[in-house]
Amino acid sequence: MSNGVRYEKSGHVAVVTLDRPEVLNAMDLRMHQELARVWDDFEADDDMWVAVLTGAGTRAFSVGQDLKELAERVRAGSAGTATFGSRGKPGWPRLTERFDLTKPVVAKVRGYAMGGGFELALACDIVVASADATFALPEARLGLMAGAGGVFRLTRQVPWRSAMGHLLTGRPMTARRAFELGLVNEVVPADELDACVDGWVADILRCAPLSVRAIKEAATKSVTMPLETAFSTRFVWEERRMHSTDAVEGPLAFVEKREPRWRGR
Secondary structure, three states: OOOOEEEEEEOOEEEEEEOOHHHOOOEOHHHHHHHHHHHHHHHHOOOOOEEEEEEOOOOEEEOOEOHHHHHHHHHHOOOOOOOOOOOOOOOOOOHHHOOOOOOOEEEEEOOEEEOHHHHHHHOOOEEEEEOOOEEEOOHHHHOOOOOOOHHHHHHHHOOHHHHHHHHHHOOOEEHHHHHHOOOOOEEEOHHHHHHHHHHHHHHHHOOOHHHHHHHHHHHHHHOOOOHHHHHHOOOHHHHHHHOOOHHHHHHHHHHOOOOOOOOOO
């Protein structure tokens, strides 16, 4: 696809590549518009069971907002103000606000994941990083706000003081530190990154797609619920999984000692 995003489908896997390597995959408004179309398509295509989000080149996953574009809009008097979220802006809802997206998204991170790039990774379900990856939310150093969920997600995904230490200073963290904090599932040498991500994707595809969606929805929707409420809540995708042919196929395949044939319905 044009406008700084490549979107490729293979089997049940969608690969979404942030494709502006000459500017470290910084995201401009056209790119956000294109990404919205990509996520709409991914969500609507029943044959797509998992997405991999990555950045082109070897230097960056994404360094976030295209600040040159922002500066031009500031000078032109067209920037307006910005705070949390993207409602009313190009590309809404962005991945960081697709709270009902129940298909899993795997982030493949090499090089810089800064600002909005880090926020994209925080919105993914599994994050695999190369040893040379660097994560940061430097917005405070720029008079900005980590408004694509960074300030909300980081404080929920790592211990409070670790999160505040990075948010209040803009200090970067290494891939190893991100792994220690639980932000990253696995860190591997750069030349092993593709194979490692392929392994995670293959393991997801071994699972029933409706089970995967039901698990993601239940986990994300229940995280702020009291436990008793969570048990008594009816979740959309769990209702579909519960009454699906795949829910019958799984146990049958196990007993018959064969690989299950998932249909996603």
